[in-house]
Amino acid sequence: MAIATNIAxxxxxxxxxxxxxxxxxxxxxxxxxxxxxxxxxxxxxxxxGVSQKRSNGKVASGAIKTVITLLxxxxxxxxxxxxxxTQPPTVAYVPTCRTEYLVSERSSLxxxxxxxxxxxxxxxxxxxxxxxxxxxxxx
Numbered sequence: 001m002a003i004a005t006n007i008a009x010x011x012x013x014x015x016x017x018x019x020x021x022x023x024x025x026x027x028x029x030x031x032x033x034x035x036x037x038x039x040x041x042x043x044x045x046x047x048x049g050v051s052q053k054r055s056n057g058k059v060a061s062g063a064i065k066t067v068i069t070l071l072x073x074x075x076x077x078x079x080x081x082x083x084x085x086t087q088p089p090t091v092a093y094v095p096t097c098r099t100e101y102l103v104s105e106r107s108s109l110x111x112x113x114x115x116x117x118x119x120x121x122x123x124x125x126x127x128x129x130x131x132x133x134x135x136x137x138x139x
Contacts, residue, residue, distance in 0.1 A: 007034050007048060021048050030069070041089050044075040055105065062105045070097040 004023035010016040021034035030049035039045050049069045055062025075089035099119065103112055122128055130136045 004032055004034070019046060021046070039073075039075065041075060043091055044073045044089065046070075046072045064103055064105060066101045066103075068099045068101075071095075 004025075006023070007021040008018050009021070010018050019036040019038060021036045024033045024035050027033045027049070030051050032050045034048040036046040047070075049071070050066070052064065052066045054064050071094055073091045073094045076092040077089050078087045080086050101112075101115060101119075103115065127138045131138065
């Protein structure tokens with residue numbers, strides 16, 4: 001088993017900012033969670049979660065399912081309370097990206113490498129980019 005280390009990802013700002021996600025360990029439905037703690041409030045920390053389910057080994061064509069989830073909560077400020085105290089920001093909504101890999105236990109390393117690499121390239125393809133960023137579907 002590999003030791004979890006920090007993951008650094010650049011965002012899409014005009015001058016990209018690097019976000020460092022530190023490993024936290026297993027949490028909830030995730031086998032491993034990383035967290036970018038640069039937001040102003042813990043409820044707005046961005047997270048990466050990974051889970052992996054293996055078959056019970058009783059079926060020759062069992063599958064291994066790996067799910068990678070990126071959550072980027074957006075915070076909103078609430079008006080000061082009647083008492084004059086400033087309330088902490090709350091989560092307005094949570095943009096989420098979930099990538100799921102489903103591979104046979106019989107798959108080779110080369111097959112899994114192709115799948116991951118081609119998925120990364122697909123995410124950068126112009127039609128897919130327009131679909132996600134501009135909300136323009138292809139027909």
